[in-house]
Each structure stands twice: as structure tokens, then as C-alpha cells.
Amino acid sequence: MATQATTQHHFSFLRIAITLQTLTIFLQAVSAGILLTASYGETLHSVGARVMYGASMLYVLAVVLAWKPGGGSPRHIGQASGFLALASIQVVLGIAHVPSVHLPLGVLMFGLSVLALARR
Numbered sequence: 001m002a003t004q005a006t007t008q009h010h011f012s013f014l015r016i017a018i019t020l021q022t023l024t025i026f027l028q029a030v031s032a033g034i035l036l037t038a039s040y041g042e043t044l045h046s047v048g049a050r051v052m053y054g055a056s057m058l059y060v061l062a063v064v065l066a067w068k069p070g071g072g073s074p075r076h077i078g079q080a081s082g083f084l085a086l087a088s089i090q091v092v093l094g095i096a097h098v099p100s101v102h103l104p105l106g107v108l109m110f111g112l113s114v115l116a117l118a119r120r
Contacts, residue, residue, distance in 0.1 A: 015120050017055070017062035021083075022113040024052040028106060049091055056080075056087040083112065 031048045035041030063080040067073065086109055093102040 014059075014062040014066045015117075017059045018113065018117045018120055021052070021055040021059045022110070022117050024048065024055045025106065025110045025113055028052055029110065032103070032106070045094075049094060053087050053091060056084045060084050079116070083109070083116075086112075 028045065028048045031041060031045040033041075035045045060077070060080040060083075063076045067077060086105065090102065090105050090109065093105065
């Protein structure tokens with residue numbers, strides 16, 4: 001009984017982490033639009049990038065916590081770590097002002113995050 005409650009707790013934390021990640025990526029797309037039209041857009045997008053990166057790290061933590069005590073698949077750790085690597089590349093491309101790769105990668109990341117959310 002306690003194992004089932006622990007597993008449900010970790011899976012709910014995992015769902016929250018993936019939802020937060022997906023939401024922050026979506027908000028980055030919104031802030032990118034604001035970046036093109038308002039003076040405060042750059043600050044908003046920069047802060048959003050930090051929050052998105054933190055959400056990606058939280059996703060990795062949630063997957064590890066769901067795997068180790070909860071008996072989840074270790075395969076998901078690789079997926080979450082790969083997503084964190086994509087987030088790292090995204091941040092570097094944003095700082096380097098390479099929109100030709102930064103924008104499509106952001107769309108890809110949003111799609112992958114929605115897919116991960118749908119699978120939970």
C-alpha cells in the first residue's frame with residue numbers, strides 16, 4: 001500500500017514537472033513575440049530562459065525520483081537528460097543570436113515536451 005502511494009506521489013511530481021516545462025517553453029514563444037514588439041521583451045525572454053532551464057532541471061530530478069524509489073523506467077532519465085542538453089544548446093544559441101537554429105529548436109522542444117506530457 002505504501003509503495004503504491006509513493007509511486008503515485010512521484011508520478012504526480014513528474015507530471016507537474018513536465019507540465020511546468022511545457023508551459024515555460026510555451027511562454028518563451030510568447031515572450032519571443034513580445035521581444036519583437038516591445039522594449040521589455042528582451043528582459044522577459046531572458047528571465048523566461050532561466051525559468052525554462054530550471055524547469056528542465058526539475059524534470060530530470062523528477063524522473064530520477066520516479067525511477068529510483070518508485071520503480072519507473074531508467075530510459076526516461078536519458079530522455080530527460082537529452083532534453084536538458086537541448087535546453088543548454090537553446091540557451092547558447094539564444095545568447096549567440098542565432099535565430100535560424102534557435103527558433104526551430106524551440107518549436108522542436110515544445111513538441112517533444114508536449115509529447116512527453118501526453119505519455120504520462
